[in-house]
Every structure is written in C-alpha cells, then in structure tokens.
Amino acid sequence: MDIDGVEKLMRPGLAAMRGYDPVEPIDVLERELGRRIIKLDGNENPYLSSPRAREVLARFPYYHIYPDPLQRNLRQALSGYTGFPEESIVCGNGSDDLIDLVLRLFVRPGEEVLNCPPTFGMYPFTVSVCGGTLVDVPRVADFDLDIDGLRSAVTERTRVIFIASPNNPTGGTVTRNEVLELLRAGHVVAVDEAYYEFGESSVAALVPDNPNLIVLRTFSKWAGLAGLRVGYALCHERIAAYLLKIKQPYNVNVAGEAAAIASLQDVEYLRGNVEKLKRERDRLFAQLSQLSWMKPFPSQANFLLCRVAEKDGAGTTTAAKRLRDGLRKRGILVRFYESPGLRDCLRISAGLPEDTDALLAALEEVWNEA
Ligand SMILES: Cc1ncc(COP(=O)(O)O)c(C=O)c1O
Numbered sequence: 001m002d003i004d005g006v007e008k009l010m011r012p013g014l015a016a017m018r019g020y021d022p023v024e025p026i027d028v029l030e031r032e033l034g035r036r037i038i039k040l041d042g043n044e045n046p047y048l049s050s051p052r053a054r055e056v057l058a059r060f061p062y063y064h065i066y067p068d069p070l071q072r073n074l075r076q077a078l079s080g081y082t083g084f085p086e087e088s089i090v091c092g093n094g095s096d097d098l099i100d101l102v103l104r105l106f107v108r109p110g111e112e113v114l115n116c117p118p119t120f121g122m123y124p125f126t127v128s129v130c131g132g133t134l135v136d137v138p139r140v141a142d143f144d145l146d147i148d149g150l151r152s153a154v155t156e157r158t159r160v161i162f163i164a165s166p167n168n169p170t171g172g173t174v175t176r177n178e179v180l181e182l183l184r185a186g187h188v189v190a191v192d193e194a195y196y197e198f199g200e201s202s203v204a205a206l207v208p209d210n211p212n213l214i215v216l217r218t219f220s221k222w223a224g225l226a227g228l229r230v231g232y233a234l235c236h237e238r239i240a241a242y243l244l245k246i247k248q249p250y251n252v253n254v255a256g257e258a259a260a261i262a263s264l265q266d267v268e269y270l271r272g273n274v275e276k277l278k279r280e281r282d283r284l285f286a287q288l289s290q291l292s293w294m295k296p297f298p299s300q301a302n303f304l305l306c307r308v309a310e311k312d313g314a315g316t317t318t319a320a321k322r323l324r325d326g327l328r329k330r331g332i333l334v335r336f337y338e339s340p341g342l343r344d345c346l347r348i349s350a351g352l353p354e355d356t357d358a359l360l361a362a363l364e365e366v367w368n369e370a
Contacts, residue, residue: 095231171299199300
C-alpha cells in the first residue's frame with residue numbers, strides 16, 4: 001500500500017483540519033535572533049516556579065516509578081487549596097488535557113460545541129480532533145459574551161459550551177448570572193479559569209448545585225509550571241469519576257505531580273508573584289493608554305489585549321503585525337493573531353518591570369519607523 005492509500009484510511013476531516021498555532025520555543029528563537037529574548041507572547045510566569053517545587057524535583061527519588069493513576073496525593077492537596085472534596089477533582093496533563101477529556105466524554109461525531117471567539121484556540125482544535133461540530137457565537141462589542149446568541153444557538157445536538165473566564169485573549173470575565181442562564185439551557189457548561197488567580201472572580205461556587213458545570217484550572221500561569229503540564233477540573237463527583245475512568249492512566253507525570261503539591265505548600269510565595277504581575281499588568285495598561293494609537297482592554301488575567309490604530313498609507317499589513325515584527329527583531333515577543341477580528345490587536349503578557357520598560361521603549365521606536 002502506498003502512503004496515499006494509507007491517508008485515505010484516516011478519519012476524513014483530520015487531514016484538512018487547521019493545526020494549533022503554538023508559540024515558538026525560546027531556545028530556538030534565541031539561537032535564531034542571537035540575543036536574549038523578552039518573552040511576552042505565552043502568558044507564562046517570568047518569576048519561575050516556587051523554589052520549594054524546584055527543591056523537591058531536584059531530590060525526587062521516584063522518577064523510575066509510574067505515577068498514581070488516581071492522583072490521590074495531588075487531589076488531596078488540591079482539596080485543601082480549593083475547598084472541594086477530592087471526589088470532585090480530576091487532574092490533567094495541563095488543562096488542555098481536561099478540555100480534551102470533557103469533549104471525549106460528552107461529544108460524539110457530529111454533535112455540537114458552542115464556542116465564543118475570539119477565545120482560546122484549543123477549543124476549536126480539540127473539537128475538530130474529536131469529530132465534533134464547532135458552532136461559533138462571536139463575542140459582541142468590547143468582547144462581551146452574546147448570551148442571547150448562545151441561547152438561540154442551542155439545538156438538540158448541543159453538548160458543551162466552552163467559556164474562558166478570564167478569556168484569552170480578551171481578558172474579561174463571565175458573570176455568575178450569565179453562567180446561571182447558560183446552565184439553564186440544559187447542556188454542559190465548561191468554564192475555563194486558567195487565569196483565576198489573577199482576577200477576582202470564579203464560578204466554582206456554583207458547581208455543587210449545578211452538575212452540568214465543569215470548572216477548569218491550571219498550575220501553568222500562577223504557579224509557573226507551564227512546562228510541567230498540570231491542570232485540574234472541579235465538577236460533580238460522578239462526572240469526576242467518569243473523567244478519571246477515561247483519562248490516560250498516567251496523564252499527570254510524577255514530576256508534575258510533585259511540583260504541583262510543593263507549589264500548594266508555597267502558596268504565599270506564589271501569590272506574591274501573582275501580585276507583582278498584576279501590578280505590572282496595571283502599569284502596562286496605564287502606560288499603553290497614554291499612546292494615542294494603542295487601546296488596551298481591561299484584563300483580569302496576566303496579559304493585555306491591545307487594539308492598534310492603522311497608519312495612513314501603510315500598505316496592507318496591519319499596524320499590529322508590523323509592530324509584532326519590529327518588536328521581534330529587537331528580541332521582544334508579543335502575540336499577533338491572523339484570525340478575523342483580531343488582526344489589528346496584539347496580546348502582551350505581563351512580565352518583569354524591566355521587560356515592561358524595554359517593551360514601552362521599543363514600541364515607540366517601532367511605531368515611529370513602521
Ligand atoms: C484559557 C486557557 N485555558 C487553558 C490554557 C492551557 O493551560 P494548560 O497549560 O494548563 O494546558 C491556556 C493557556 O494559554 C488558556 O489561555
């Protein structure tokens with residue numbers, strides 16, 4: 001059989017599907033640009049992980065042993081952190097893994113998942129991989145959710161609605177009442193609170209009374225463990241039992257588990273870093289607001305989305321893209337999106353104070369020459 005024949009055996013749709021647009025690895029870029037990179041494109045934590053987590057990993061004696069498929073120690077530690085019983089907690093290889101598990105649990109090929117763009121690209125990606133049908137209900141002015149639009153998009157084939165709160169890349173949160181309205185529509189509402197620690201709001205308190213609500217969280221952002229991949233879901237204990245049953249047995253590896261537990265013993269230190277990043281986000285917001293050609297949107301996360309004005313007679317590339325390219329040449333990475341509605345925007349992660357200073361200086365320079 002030749003490779004064309006093999007390709008014909010694949011599930012139709014997967015060959016044509018659009019892959020996920022990942023950010024570039026820092027070491028590859030540092031080699032390419034030959035300089036230190038200021039990385040403000042991945043919403044990572046520049047304060048690194050907790051020293052306690054790094055110490056535990058350096059001395060960890062069991063790398064040769066498989067992890068606990070039932071994640072008992074980590075779920076117990078998370079129970080202390082969240083106030084949820086262990087039976088209502090399931091951990092994943094990052095919250096990306098939980099997005100995948102939720103869709104695999106509820107969505108059969110052809111069934112529908114509601115998505116509210118602009119939002120996190122893993123929802124459309126994962127819906128495609130599991131053969132579901134994505135139904136986009138775009139956000140309205142200033143990126144608020146279109147609750148009426150969502151209600152009227154519900155059909156008998158709807159299974160899940162995904163809402164990121166705070167939303168990536170727009171930074172706003174969903175309200176408790178909006179979630180309650182969506183829960184009433186009778187399908188699963190997955191609220192992705194990856195940036196929960198940077199904002200003031202959560203809908204997790206609604207989980208005990210609403211078995212169709214699943215809240216997702218992660219250690220990637222506040223705890224600086226993006227590279228170790230640990231996320232978790234808070235949900236009804238029966239849903240948690242199904243998620244535990246269908247997940248890969250060793251989805252959270254021993255290093256991720258040990259580092260996450262150590263982080264939960266170092267919450268005060270990590271909260272200090274979160275506060276520093278919130279201050280830097282707010283300082284960046286204030287500084288960008290001074291520029292007549294930048295409009296930052298308020299954010300409850302560790303990043304800001306900014307709309308960039310167009311310059312007269314500057315060609316077809318958007319000013320946002322030219323800024324991204326100019327900053328990149330100076331070793332500063334920010335996120336630009338080709339997707340409709342975002343081509344005039346940049347997403348900038350909160351960084352160290354010196355990163356903000358370097359960014360602000362470079363932005364003016366690039367704008368003046370672009
Ligand atoms: C809204 C949202 N959810 C989930 C994730 C992924 O989190 P994790 O690293 O736990 O897979 C991200 C990462 O950028 C995100 O923005």
